[in-house]
Amino acid sequence: MLLSVEALHIPDGFLSVLISAILWIVSIIVVVYSLRRVGQNLDERQLPLLGVLAAGIFAGQMLNFAVVGGTSGHLMGAALATILAGPWAAILIMTSVVSIQALIFQDGGLLVLGANIFNMGIIGVTVSYMAYRTGISLTGNSKRGILAAGFSAAWLSVFIVSLSVGIQLALSGTSPAYLAIPAMAGVHALIGVGEGLITIGALSFLLSTRPGLVQPEEGQSVSGMVVWLAGLLIALVLVILSPLASTRPDGLEWVAIEFGFMDKARDSLFQIIPGYELSGISAGPAATIAAGILGVVLILLASAVVMYSRRQRQISGK
């Protein structure tokens, strides 16, 4: 199985539970709303369309090209999905892609799946939509305009998503802001160019074979406006927040400490039980050794069960 490891799928363990929970709630609201929108707008054809396109985007991520040395560029796909399927369908497509990657291939964690859907599904799609629409309306409906808009949508979506991942890591206290954010931004500013070039290639191919697929819809709908504004707002907030957070980490640290307090508040729930006495006991090496012994017993027990059932099967096999 060929899965290139990129830094946008956050694994479990790297985000605090509170941030995971908040982003789960946001993602659930947006995804449920998108499901309703898509259910209203399209006919019954949508289900096979969305499922197969999601599989197509997943497979598209396997198409890479050599850049220099051993590195290679490949696709995240949020921009392409947004341009070709519209924002609401694209949110569902990216949600499916990210969920399947986490569930089946462990590319991204389960507890942080809400955050990964938020980053690649919601931020990726809204920012792509904003950049693409803006690009189209600035350059007109020419082939060149569509390609330029596609490139900017692809680059910006990857870049903004990486900022979002960096900030979430910093907020969770897993990586210091002044390192995580510039590192993520720097690497993904380059990866975004690859994404942009592939998107241009795909769009120009589609424009020459099936131009009907890429023609932008007539007129701006109200919901399109909402997505456009959301994309603009997210992009602006993250672009302004990131340098602030990485050069002056006080603010971010303050938020992280606030979150820390809230984590502590959770623990104080347990403190009602006369915990202070227990906390006084040194739970050092002795406890670790006890846990180790318990663990070894457990593992031996499991091994014994497996041995026994294997022998049983052998006997019944004869």
Add this chain to the structure above:
Amino acid sequence: MDPYQAGYSPVHHTDARVKVVFSVAFILTTALIPIGSWPMFVLLYAILFSLIILADVGVGRVLQRSILAVPFVLAALPLVFTTSGEQILILDLGLWRVTATSEGVEKFLSIGLKSWISIQAATLLIFTTQFPDILAALRALRVPRLLVAIFGLMWRYLFVLADEAIKLRRARAARSGDSGIRGMNKGGSVSWRAKIAGGMAGSLFIRSLDRSERIYVAMLSRGYDGEVRSIPLSRLKPSQWTILIFGLGILGIIMLISALFWG
């Protein structure tokens, strides 16, 4: 590509709903236990490890999967030097000197372990549960039906389209002449190569689109009317309830102990 490992173990026979809920609860517990509560790490991993052995899916295979999270650990490495606390090592790197603290090492190790344990729990779930069963479990857990239906269709055609992608790559490899000269890339400039990859992505998109049309017609001819119907799952058996409550109880105890001693 399908990671499911067929088997007859008790883990395989446990209801998918129980396994999905327990796996998520297990990962949540792993995320919640405090930094540096080593005995709890040992206990959690011992439970998981004995389940992996019990499932008889191959410890090596599970460990191989867990390597996926390793590159991300780099993001947490700076913590060793940026966390304030008891200094244990001072590195002189010419221009600047960095100090490693024991608190930093503790934090870094905890994050790495949490991630490593969680990914193995998720791996065990997918190794021992067929994906359609997981989908049914998700439906039973009130995940929106339309979303689960999209997941299901995506899963069904994932392998078909991945196959298409592999064919496209093979075709490209066959057509871009390899001169064999070092430093001379196959194909043209970087932007040319990117354009070719983009063309492949576009072609894949059209193939997906056409395939979805054919699938739609096939579904239609078999009575599809826009509604996805599935046989509802039977109620959870008492034995499965017992497993679930017992498992969650143990996780609860671990959480309680860790909160009492390290909270």
